[in-house]
Structures are given as C-alpha cells and as structure tokens.
Amino acid sequence: MTAATTTAPEPPRTGSPRSGDPAPGRRRSRFTDRLLGGAGGGWFPYLLVLPLVVVLWGYVVQPMLATFAQSGDGDGIANYTSFLSSAGVARSSLLTSLGISAASVLLCGIVGVAMAFLLKRFAFPGRRLIEAIILVPAALPPLIGAISFQLLYSETGILPRGLQQLFGTESPVLPFDGIAGVLVVHTFTMYPFFYLAASAALAGMDPSVEEAAYNLGAGRVRVWRTVLLPMLTPALVSASLLVFMTSLASYTAPLLFGVDRTMTMQIYINRTNGDLPMASTYASVLGVVSVLFLLGMRWYEGRRSYRSQSKGVSAHRREISNPVGRWLALVGSLLATVVLLAPVATIAVVAFSVDGSWTTEVLPTEYTMENFVAIFAEPQAFQPIVNSLQMSLLATVGCVVFGVLIAYAVRRLTFVGRGLLDVAVMLAWALPGTVVAINLIAAFSTGNAFSLGQVLIGTFWIMPLAYFVRFLPLVFRSSSAALAQLDPSLEEAARNLGASWWRAFGTVTLRLMLPGVLAGALLAFVHGVGEFVASVLIYTSSTAPISVAINNRMYSFEIGTAAAYGMLQVALIFVVMVVSGRLQGGGRAVREATRWTN
C-alpha cells in the first residue's frame, strides 16, 4: 500500500536548508518557554495539578484517614463492634438514621414528583407564583430553616396552637414532634431534589415520544407506565440517592426535635462528652456510608442513558377545564403559597417580637425593633456577624482559587489520576458537615505538615478551613458547569494567536467562566454565613459564627434576637439569589449547585 502514497512528481523544495543546532539562546529559554507555554507539554499539567493534589490530600483525604486512626484509639476495634450489639445506642442510632432517611426519600419523592407533574403538565391559576417560590423553604440556612419549622409545627408551634384555639381543644392539634418533626423538616427542605430532577426530566422529554405512544394506541395509564415512568427513572433514582445522603447527614432537624439516636447527634454528643474515639467511630461509619452512596450515584449517573433529542418544544400543558377542578386548584395554590412562605414569614414576624414575651399565645403579642438594634449595637452581639462574614470571605477566596483550577484540571487537562482528583472534590461534597468537623479535629488537634506544624483546633483558622472543605465543591461544580459551556477551541484560538497558557486562561477562559465562578462563589459565601453543622463542633467563644449565636439565643429563650440574626442570613441569601439570577450563565451554576444542601 505504501507504493500508492505519492504519485505526484516531487515538487522542488523551497526555504533555506535547515540549520544544524538551535541557537544557544534558544536552549536556555526552553524551560521558561515550556512553563509559560504550558498545556500540551507532557509535564505541564502535573505542575498545575500538584498544589491541587496537596490541598485535597491535606485537607480532605488525610483528615478522613486521621479520623479512622482515632476511632481505634485505646479500644481498638471495640467501638465498631458496638454497632453490632443489639442493645447498644450505636446500633439503634444507625437504624434510626437509615429509617429516617428511607422515610424522607419516600415523602420527598411523593411531594416532589407530584409538584413537578402538577406544575409542568397542568395549567391552573397561581401556577406561576408557586413555581417562583417553590424553592424558598429549601433555600433557608439549615439551622434557621429547622427553627422556623419548629416554631410552626412543633407542640408549641403556631399551627397546632392555632388549631387548638380554633377548635377549643384541650391540647395543641396535630403537633409534630420527635421523628415526625424531623420528617417534616426533611420533606420541606429536600423535596426540591425530586422536584428539580423530575421537572428537568419532564422538560427534557420530547413530547413526540409520548404522542407516538398515544398514536400507537396506548391509553393514558399505559403511557404512564411504559413511557413516562421509565424515562423518569434515572432522575428519580439520582434524587433518591441524594435525599438519602442528605437525610443521613442532617443534623439540625434531629437536634431541634430532640431525636438523640441518630448518627449525627451521636457524633455531637460524644464529642461534647469528650469521647473523641467514639465520635470518630460514628464519623467513620457515617463517612463510609456517604462515600458509598456517592460512588453509587456516580456509577448510576455514568450509565443513565435517556436523553431526548428535540429541543425548544416544551411539553404540552393541560388546561384544567372542569369548574370544580378549577376551584380546587385555586384553593390548593393558595394553600401551597401559604405553606411555602410560612417559614420565612415566621422568622420575619418573630424577629420583631420582644424576647421572652411569647409564651402560650399563637403569635407573639409584643413587637419591637430592639432585636435588630441589639445585634448591631452591642459589640458582643455584633461579633458573630463579623466572625461569619470574615470566615466565609476567607473560605470563599480559597474555594474560588482551588475550585476554578480543579475544575479546569478535571475538564481540560489530561494527566494520570484525573479521575481521583474529581473523586476527591466530590468526597468533600459527600461528607456530612459533622464528619468534616470531626475529620479536621482528628487531623489538626496536633500540628501536622498541612498546618505547618501548628495546632489548628481552638484557633480562628480551623473555621474557615472547615468552610473551605465544605463549600469547595460548590465553586468546583459551578466552575465546571461554566467550563462545560465553553468551547475548548476558544482557548486554542488565543494560543494560536500567540497567547501563553496563562494569558489565554486569563483573557479568555477565566474571563468567560466568570459569571459561573461568581455565582458559585456567592453561593459558597452565603452557605458559609449560614453554616452551623460543622461550626458547632469546632467554634471557640471568640470565633462563634451567626448560627452558633442563634443556637445559643434559642437556648436562653431569646427567640426574637435569634430570629433577627436569622433574618440577616435570609436577607443575604435572597440578595445573592437575585444577583446570581442576573448573572449571565449564573442561573445554570446555581441550578447545578442547588443539588447541595444540608
């Protein structure tokens, strides 16, 4: 076959005869050439990736191993065997946690899928309003969210007392306590996983597929069973795994509704009782279960395959034509609106109530501006606000630097171990906040190489570090989503025009990623300001963040002041949501990241 390669007469070659060696000046600049020239060279990716690996190893993986090591301190394997004995707290905590998670999946699945179908497939009055506010309860910071549900639905809550007064009964009507209360919080804050997944699947579904089934003679039920449900399955499985993981990690709801026998509560209780090896054991078990779920999810998402092709054609919405149905729909929408807005409204109302004035009444009776004045005017009350802003800002800067670079490395560079880098970030995402805190305690209660030999526990620095580990995946995800939208040839064009890798990255790639990065950074920042779960395990009196202050005020029955702090967090969240929504491409990044909550 080689004979066929050339038949044309060899054209006369032009150009000067090639010179022997490159000029001596050239050789010297080879190293800088490659450093500045970058990607494409064999070792350049490793140069970029090395610091990323050090950070992920030092602050995510190595602390996790330290926790494993600590869990065996003294008693060896004994801590783990307590999970097997039938009488122990350990076993019942694990079972309760798993049970709550399973029930949460079921409840969230029913609510989320029903909402998705109602809102995406039917047209009725009030639909747009509900679509606009449907994510509000889930957007609340974990502590203030749980508090609002406690204020609304617990035995001393507004609704049971209101009903009690309405019907004149002896005790509050329909109070939610204990595990039921936890499930209410979980349902309201986690159904968006199902709602978002199902509505995305419904929106992405080519309506002609469904029409084809009808055209072939299938009835409504059959279409549901044979077409819609199978196409929704991947979305539902992913959402189930997410809700299960998130429920397992849930800490504030069991705390507020007094369910002590859950994994997260046991971590907290053992830590406060000073039994660090046992806390580490719980953290290890919870960590391992979470990681297994993470791996299961990645495996499942890797093999899911249904994607409809057609674009721009939205699925048909059915008008509800039956007059009774219309009235029912209207009443239902009103009710849903009230229920969705009630948590925020409760916090807002309570924030203006006088501390200690609200006892047995349905709603607070005395109102004042004093709570807001107090948290800003009293230096001691103002300190948590300063702490939170400061620590979140620090953590956010770190998240941006490393999140963007890791996203770039994972998406755009080829190097050995790329998959591991990706998994390491997702590990930080999968680990519950309590586990992250225990990991950092285990790793940094003595000096080690990654803390430059310093003991970090009990210092200011452990808090921003925890926030960094927890929220790095947010910036990573939003950056990664922004990068996925970006054609790699843009960077190549810049390189072709003479830009070094650094210059091409700065003037083109990073510049175009910016809206996504910014949206992720804002999200990381508000999550930092709302952080409670890890903070409560590692704060010191001088570094207490807002959420810890809220928790302390709740304990001393200063509910009004607690809610005023909460309103700051809520206000910040809504500002950030509006800003991100305006950022070009920011909306996508936020959607990517809404898959994350506590």
Next chain:
Amino acid sequence: MIGVTLESVSKRFAGAGDTAAVDDVDISIDAGEFFTLLGPSGCGKTTTLRMIAGFYFPTSGRIRFGGEDVTRKPPNKRDTGMVFQNYALFPHLSVAQNVGYGLKIRKVRGADARSRIAEALDQVHLAGYGDRRIDQLSGGQQQRVALARALVIRPRTLLLDEPLSNLDAKLREETRTEIRRIQRDAGLTSIYVTHDQAEAMAMSDRIAVMESGRVRQIGTPQEIYHRPATTFVARFIGRSNVLSLPVLAADAISVEVRLADDTSRTVAAPREHGLTESATALISIRPEHIGLCGPDEPEALAGRITDLEFTGMATNLTVDVSGQELMVATVEVPDGLAVGDRIGLRLPAARMWVVHP
C-alpha cells in the same frame, strides 16, 4: 513565506491502543501553496492540522516550518493563523478586539494596530463592523472575522479547519472564492482541511487524500481526478467505476486487460504497479467517460439499463453488463431510452487507469 514539511509524522493517542490517528505521514508543502488535506471523518486530517498548529505533539516524526524544526514548539510560538471550524471568536470581545487580540500579544499598539485591524476587516469586506458584538453578526460574517483575525498577525502559514462547513451552500461557494483570492494576493502558505471533495478540487494547488490515518495520494486536483492512486481515492473523489479485469500482458507503464466482450485495452498504469500476466488488475473509469451506442455495435460492451435518473445537467444510468453494474453519466440521452432497454457502452482506453486496491 515558508514551506511546511512533515517527515514520517505519526500520532497515537493514549488509550487508543495500537491504532494511530495519523500514521507515518510525509508531506512537503511549498511556500505560497494552497494545500488541502482531504478525507472522510476520522481519517486523521484534523489531527494532522492540529499537529502543525502545535495543539498536539507528534508521537514520532518531525515538523518543519522552512528550515526550522517546530515539532515540540508550543502553539503560541509558531506564528500560524488558524481559522477554526466553529470560528472560536471570543464572545466577550468586539469584532475589532477579536481581530486585535493577536496584535496586542505582538505588542502592536495604537495607531499602528488600528490601521492593521481596519485593513484586515477591509480585506474581508467588513469595514465599519469593528464595534459590533460577535453575536450581532451572521454566520458568514463571523467566518470572515475569524479569517481577518488569523490574517492580521501576518502568520507564516494559514491553517483552515473546515471553515466553510457551517455555511449554507451558496455562501460556501462565494466564501471559498474569496478565501482563495486573499490567499493568492498575500502569497500565503495555506493548509486547508475538508471532507468536501468539490471544495478541495476547486480551491487547491495540491491535495493530500487521507484515509485511516495515512496519506493515500498527493497531487494536483487533475492528477487525483484522472490518475487516482487507489480504489478509495477513485471512489472518494467524484464517482468511479472500478473493474476487476484479467491481465493479458504488462510492461513498466501500461497493462493490457481483457473486457467482458473479449476485446482488450491497453491501459496506462502507475510505476511499480506490480501486475504480471494472468493477474487481476483494478481499472477505474469515470461514469462521464463511458460513451453510449447501440447494443450490437463492435468494440462495445452490451448491457441492460437497470436504473435511469435525470438530474437536469446530466442523466445517470446504471447498466448491468454480464452481472457487473456500471455507472454511466451522459449529457445526451437517446430519445425514449428506458429502464430495461439494452444498450452498448464504449470504454475508451485513454480514459482508463490502473489503481491499487
């Protein structure tokens, strides 16, 4: 201007096993030449172009720009101007800023830069569009901005990666004439990648036809059309009948073969055709070179029409000659000719050519 030389260049991608995306390619492109890499998708043409641009480094072999070895040089040091398939215009920059990007890196500033940008935009008929945003331009205009951006840096070679594939048919023809004009005026060495053989034929000084990572033939459009080296080239460039015929005699430059009607033809063959008496030769002949006549005339193959398709400019016939189907294209069709009719075909020896498998 400089020429570009590829010496036994191969590229294997990690994880792709033993298969090479580009396999031992030798190409020598003259200064000022318009050279096209042509082939179906997956043939390695884009990989070859990207190695010339510096986005991939070859696994083995050398690439030279003139006398300079650029094999391991990063893309930003090569001074090539590339036009990408999707244009890769920077969406956050205006038209003028896009065109000026490479100038800024070359530290061309102020009035000098402005006049060069204006000149480049003028060259692609976009004078006055400098302040537009990229998303305010049509596809054709974007394509021309991409071209201006590549030309303004006065590159050593111009690289074009299927730049016309996103344009509609009419615009594509206009633009290809325009690209050719600009290239000729500047005397710019250009390397063009396409899968469209008509485009390649119309634009190129020379074409390299690639298949499965290897160069199958390099030559002028005429050489490639009239003297295809292999069956693949014969069929990929235009349409071609490839007949397997027994060899009666062979010498260095020709082969005598026997046709179905027992007549023989002496057909020109490439050097090193390696055919000997009683071997089977592959002979290509273009549909438009086959003449029509009555079925029983001498020196003609008799056959039956199995398909007849009128395309306006020509009529395409499929004729069954003792079990083998031949494509015939003719401008003049005898009146009343229909599927099922018997017909005679004339195969002139001068239009036949021996090809490799």
